[in-house]
Amino acid sequence: MNYSKTFKKIRIAKGMKLKEAAGNTLSISQLSRFENEQSMISIDSFIELLKNVNTSPEEYFYLLRQEENELKNYFNIIKNLLNNRKYDKLEELAIDLKNKKPTSNSWMSFLVLFVDSIIILDKEKRVLNQPRVLSYLIKVEDWGEMELYIYAIFGFVFDVETTYLLMKTAIKKSRLYQSIPQDMNLLFSILSNNFSTFLLHKRYDYAEETLAIYEKKLSDNTLLIEPHLDFLFNKGIFSFTQKREEEAKEYCEQVFELCRLFKLTEQEENYRNRYLIWSKSYLDSDFQELIIKIGFIR
Numbered sequence: 001m002n003y004s005k006t007f008k009k010i011r012i013a014k015g016m017k018l019k020e021a022a023g024n025t026l027s028i029s030q031l032s033r034f035e036n037e038q039s040m041i042s043i044d045s046f047i048e049l050l051k052n053v054n055t056s057p058e059e060y061f062y063l064l065r066q067e068e069n070e071l072k073n074y075f076n077i078i079k080n081l082l083n084n085r086k087y088d089k090l091e092e093l094a095i096d097l098k099n100k101k102p103t104s105n106s107w108m109s110f111l112v113l114f115v116d117s118i119i120i121l122d123k124e125k126r127v128l129n130q131p132r133v134l135s136y137l138i139k140v141e142d143w144g145e146m147e148l149y150i151y152a153i154f155g156f157v158f159d160v161e162t163t164y165l166l167m168k169t170a171i172k173k174s175r176l177y178q179s180i181p182q183d184m185n186l187l188f189s190i191l192s193n194n195f196s197t198f199l200l201h202k203r204y205d206y207a208e209e210t211l212a213i214y215e216k217k218l219s220d221n222t223l224l225i226e227p228h229l230d231f232l233f234n235k236g237i238f239s240f241t242q243k244r245e246e247e248a249k250e251y252c253e254q255v256f257e258l259c260r261l262f263k264l265t266e267q268e269e270n271y272r273n274r275y276l277i278w279s280k281s282y283l284d285s286d287f288q289e290l291i292i293k294i295g296f297i298r
Helices: 003-013 018-022 028-035 043-052 057-083 087-099 107-124 131-139 145-157 160-177 181-200 204-220 225-241 245-261 265-281
Strands: none
Touching: 003 028, 003 043, 003 057, 018 028, 018 043, 043 057, 057 087, 057 107, 087 107, 107 131, 107 145, 131 145, 145 160, 145 181, 160 181, 160 204, 181 204, 181 225, 204 225, 225 245, 225 265, 245 265
16 A cells, blocks of 8 residues: 555645644654655654644545546556456556656556566567566565565566565465455465466476465465366476376366356356467477466455
């Protein structure tokens, strides 16, 4: 959640200068650092700041949710463009995001880095290293939802060993959230994205280990249908990498049948398209596929 950005937006909308908003609560420099996401403040100070700008907590959180809806909308746009391989439109979106001049370590700034990475991968067939993302994740001692979200979509931009090591961290850090269905889905998205990343690097040992972790988490507890579909389909993809075509077909056919059973028409079409690509290309040593699931963003 972008608390500081929303507060800054309220202050500017009310025509108040930093000095007026800070009052006797903070110094001007402290408030400036908070608004620019360079430091945090206590909850008591934050409540006082809201009073200084004549805003109730209820009004503030309403406006914060509006900010979150904007972010979710961008993720949905990116998801649709990726699913339809409209990379030219992604480039236009990247320009739009950069024109908003997002502050450092804000969600919007990470979105810019993510879209840039996808574009480079498509155009130049290489992974664009993003040291700022890695630096941020390493710097944060206690990962919360935001850090798990960031790792979920950025696993492919690190070297494969780093992605593997951070996966262990992500699993450990996500335990706090695994009783929440939406966040359990986030864990499965992390594992599915990492599986695809490991295949991209032809690290089949890491991919197989990821599937084993995925299966254990599924057996522990989940009523969500999508993780089960992804797991079965990934088993099929892994079988393709091992040149076991009939086994791959069996797993994928199970997925198609489940999609029909639950009337998941769009998902079935996506799975079928990927299956057709793999069935025609798995013997080609130059064939590559990277799937990044981002639909878990709330």
